[in-house]
Each structure stands twice: as structure tokens, then as C-alpha cells.
Amino acid sequence: MTGDGIFQLLLYLVVLNLLALPLGRYMARVFSSEPTWLSLLLAPLEGLIYKICRINHTQDMGWKLYAASMLTFNGFGLFAVYLIQRMQNVLPLNPQNLGAVSADSSLNTAISFVSNTNWQGYGGEVTMSYFTQMIGLNVQNFVSAATGIACLIALVRGLVRQESLGIGNFWSDMVKATLYVLLPLSLVVSILLSSQGVVQTFQPYAAYSTVEEIKSAKPSSEPHLIALGPAASQIAIKQLGTNGGGFFNVNSSHPLENPNPLTNFVECISILLISAALCHTFGKMVNDLRQGWAVLAAMSVIFLASLAICFTSESSLSPALSALGVDATSSTMQPGGNMEGKETRFGIANSALWATATTAASNGSVNSMHDSYNPIGGLVPMLLMQLGEVIYGGVGSGLYGMLVFAIITVFIAGLMVGRTPEYLGKKIEAFEVKMSSLVILFPPAVVLIGTAIAVSLEVGRSSVLNSGPHGFSEILYAFSSAGNNNGSAFAGLNANTPFYNYALGIAMFIARYWLVVPVIAIAGSLARKKRSPESLGTMPTHNALFVSLLTGVVLIFGALTFVPSLALGPIVEHLMMVSDLSQGVSAK
């Protein structure tokens, strides 16, 4: 750890928070249907879309209709993405003549992109045509993010409204999130990225001969190719929408996806921007800004601690490599630290920052290979996913997950003092607690059961690249990622097999839809209730006490659930590394 690295991380946090505040207020205006400075341009377009789609945007939907609309819309997405991949060989914009994607991989990818996970079992540049990337995947990058935002806004309306049967209009929330939030931000970011060297072209892959071949006049039998494509437009929304599915196989470590430290900074800000801003949107919409700050504070505390641990761990090199006479000291002349699977231009600080941000949010893009992290450095991203993707989390889904934890927190606090728990004046009763339990219990169940099945079967174990506890970590990481809609990987695991494509596909599906439906149900139930007036006995949910309770509940719940499995993976590996038992692990 260097002072210089720490400065970069602090600068990141300052810029993130400076941008999140105005964006949050802006989104509150958008979803309250108040005019904004973009309305002049976008309101007519919005009206036109409603007209074409025969949507009555003033219709107030009950929670069941809201959920049904969401599921139907997502169902069509699933179908479209699957079909496009299966037919890409006969569709246009396929300059490399890539064949149709296999059935299991197509299904996995379709679920992955519709559920905002963007787990990638495939390598982008060797699998997907430009058409599939644009019309299939890029569209999902927008609408899956918009779905998350819409469902969050529905939950917030449930908290705000009284004695109301409706929680808003799903179509209108979708269109607003896409038009007023995601598209303008993506346009700005993608144009900036393309100016820096992120490719944005429809030309076929470029052929070249290397300098050495030309000098020695020995051309190689096959020309070298450089993969290209319309990447910048996709990368902007993949970051902003916490999607994370890279255009190229190695995601944002690819120099044509993330060419320099400036693009890295912009992409990394984009990961957390909307999720952080939505906290302020929430505060504004419930008419108590402190509520938004409190939730954001709880997120930031866990984020900062995780970042510090990850950065410290990656700043050191394993004893075995150091013993070869390798210099890993950080200085102005070299990044130092554990540079395996990291890019020189990002070094340790920016790689650790990205790894922490991308797993705190359910983004899942990477600018370094998490599989090659030191055991504790790799434990941090794994644990952040296992906490349920609520530390910022996915756009919309992160905050609705955190609000569910807030409900659990007031419930536990209420049990302690023997009062009916309330959140923002709404009584939390049996129905809300039951639904909240579903939300927080399903992902861990999926992760742990999935991991247990995979390690018990030969088809599960044979995909592992690294042997020993690290191999177990690869499988645990995969299910933690899919079971919480993150999408990053310990990429040594060969997950493009029928077993993993189906198993992880099911995990991603459950993690998204068996969570979001109970959340919408909570919204419906809360909207029907009256707000009870604040009294002396009301527990405030905007002060330091509540922030620490909420942080505690998230951490204790995650720790109780996952410490045993983490002990079998990264913790054992760490102990082996420091005690130099590593020689006992044979090469696979």
C-alpha cells in the first residue's frame, strides 16, 4: 500500500459522492413525473413510445399486475436473447462468420443478461457476432437495469403511499429509467470512452504482422487478428447498469475495452454511480433525506473496510515467488505487489478498487483476474457477493435488497424491546417479515446447495483449473456470483459446460425473480397501510445507531451463513501460503 494508491482511492470516493448527490435528486424528479431539464427533449419521445405501445401510463397498477408485467416483459427478453444467439449464423453483422451458440450456453447467457447478472460462460470475441452483442446483449444491458430501478421505485412508493392499492405503472417506470437515466448517461460515457481508444466500429477483425516477423521476414502461417466491434456503446451501459458483461473475453482488462487510467476511472465510477445515487433518490422520495444518507452510510462503511483489506492483501507477493528473487516492492518505478492477472497501467490500487466495487455492486465486470488474487484478496470479492449484493448492489436491486435488510433490522430491534416494529411509519407485520425472509434466505440457499452439488459430482470438479482449496474457491465463487446476480468469476473454472451452464442458469434465475416478486409484494402490502405518527417510542432510522445496527445485521447474517464454506476455501489457502505447505499441493 502506498500513499499514492490511497490518494487515488480517496479521490474516487469523493468524485463518486459528488456525482451521486445531484443524480439522485434528478432521478427522484424523474420518477415523481416532475419536469427536468431533459424533459423538453424527451417528454415528446416518451409520449410517442406510450402511443406506439398502446400503454396507458397513468394506470396505477396493483402489486400483482406490476409483477406480472415485469415477468412478461422479462420473459420476452429471455426468449429474444436465446433466439438471437441460436440464429446468429444466419443473421447480419457477423463479419467473422461465427457459428450459432450452443443450446446450453445460449440459455445460460440469456438468463444471465435478462437477470442483470451478466455471467459469461463464453469468450465474447470468439463467440458472439456484432448483431448478437448489439441487438441481444446490449438491449438487455439497458432493460434489465431499468427493471431493477423500476422495482425499487415501486418499493419506495409502497413506503410513501397510504391506503393505496397501486404502486405505480411498470411500463412508465421502465421507459423513464431508460430514457431519462440510462440513455443520456451511456451516451456521455460511451463517447468519452471511444475518444480514448475503446473501439466502436463495424469493421471485421484487423489483420497484422508483428514487428519481429517483418524484421526477420518470416511471416507466420496465419495472420494475427485484432478483435474489434461496437464495444464503447456496450461498455458504457454495462458499467452504468451494473451489468458487467464484457465485450471481450477478459472484460475491462482488455486494452481495447479499457485503454488507460482515465477510462478506468470513468468506468469504475460508473459501476457504483447509479446505485449510490438511488439512495438519495430514496431519501428525496420519502421526503426525509437523512433516510437515504443512513442507508448510504451503512453501505459505505462495509465498502471501505473491504477495500482496505483487498488492497493490503494484493500489495504483497506470495512467499514462493518472492523466494525466486522477484522484487515486489511498490515504488514510482513499478506497481509491485501481486501482479499476476493484473495490468501494468492499473497496478494494485486500481485493480483492488475495481474488484471491490464490482462485487459490492452486482456489476461483475473485472479489470484484473480475481482467480489469481492472494487468498484474502480473493475472499473479499467473494464475501461481498455473499452478503447479498446490498453494498450499493445492482441498480435498484441493491437498494431494494438493503431496504429488506432495514426491515429485518427494525424487526430484530423491535423484538429486543418488545414493540411492533415500524419502518418510515409503516408497521412491519408478519407478511412483510415473511417476504423479507424469502429475500434474504434464497440466495444463500442457492449458493451453498449449488456448491455442494457441484463439488460432489465429477462433472463439477473436472472444470476446476487450480487444485486444492483454490479449486473449491473457484466453484464457491461461481455459485456466489450466479446466486447473487453478480457475474464475475474465478475464471479458471471452465464453466462453459452443460452442467455449469444449466446449474448456474437456474441459480441466476432464482436469485433474480424469486427475490424481486416478494419485494414487489412488500411494496403492495406497505402501500395499503396508514402511516402511524411518530411518537417517543419510535425507533429513528436515520441516526448512527441505526446505521450500526443495519451494518451489523448484514455482516452477521453473511458471516453466519458463509464462514464455514469460506474456511474450506480461501482461509485454508491463506494458512497454507503463510506456513508454506503449498509444496504439498501438486499440479493438476
Add this chain to the structure above:
Amino acid sequence: MRDLVIQSLLLYFVLTILTGVIYPGAVTMVAQLAWPQAANGSLIKDETTGGTIGSSLLGQEFTSDEYFWGRLSATTPPYNAAASSGSNLGPLNPSLLKNARARIEALKVPAGKSSKVPVDLVTSSASGLDPHISPASALFQAERVASARGLTQHEVEELIKQNTEGKQFAVFGESRVNVLQLNLALDRLNRPASSTPKPNR
């Protein structure tokens, strides 16, 4: 229910046109008009033949003593810009040590040399296409390149200094040397009489 299906279908179609066709199309148009070089992969042309010799943003493999070498690359073959990949080797994986040992051997570090090998020179990059090495890694190779080319070590070190990029805006990222650019600068300074590439991996 019927309304729901029709509305879903229509909205999916409209949003596909908007976010899958108009949006990427508009970005492509702006990028191609404003900065075609950057938008098309930052390709470099050979000054004499006009053929493409790579991208200024992507590393390529160098194996002869006359050139600086980049990071280890885990793609097959190394530095394959059509199929990027990291090594994904865990910190205790024996292959990690094997690769590092082989690199150190290829570097022919003289016994008793005081300076240690910089870590980025013996580890694989994340993309397998990292165009950069640290300034320390470039300086570490200066002696070899100078003697292979009949230059003084001072001349080569000066060239490294000229080709070192500092932190962006003095804040972001790490200081680094673009290996391809540095090697092209070397060739401009003095063309190797004969080059006999030797495998280093």
C-alpha cells in the same frame, strides 16, 4: 392478460430499436467522424510498407534479444488479440512458479546481479495483451538490448526515459512503458543488422 402480452411485445421491440440500433449507431457515427483512429483500434502502419503492424494499445510478442519483452501472456499463442485470456493461476499454483522461473532463466540474469527481477516481468497480465511494462522492467532489460544492438546502456536508458508515461494527469494509474512503441523507437535509432528470434517461453 392479452393487453399485457401485446404491450410487452411492443415495448420490447421499441426499446430494442432505441437501445440496440439507434444508440450504438449514433455512438458509432460520432466516434467514426470525430476520432476514427481511436474508434478503429488505434492501428499502427509500417512507415515503409504501409501494412498494419499492430495496435498502439495492444502488446505483441517480442522474443529476440534486440527488443524489449513485455509481460507474460496466457493466450494461445501468446499475445493473441483475437482471443484474450488471463492465466487464472492461483497464488499457490506450481505453474505460476514454473512460468516465473522460465522467464528469469530466459532473461539470463547474471549471478550476483544486485537488482531483483521486477514482479511484472515474471507474471502474466490479466488480458494477455498488456501493452506495458513498468519502467523498472524496461531498465532491467536495458543491458541486454544495448549489447545486442551495439548501443551504449546510457543510450538505451535515455530512450526508455523518453518513452515512459507517467501517471495520467499526475494522479491516475501507474507509470509505464509501452513496449511496442519503445521497440519501434529502438528500430528508428538503429536497425538491427540481423535478428535471430529466440524463443523465451
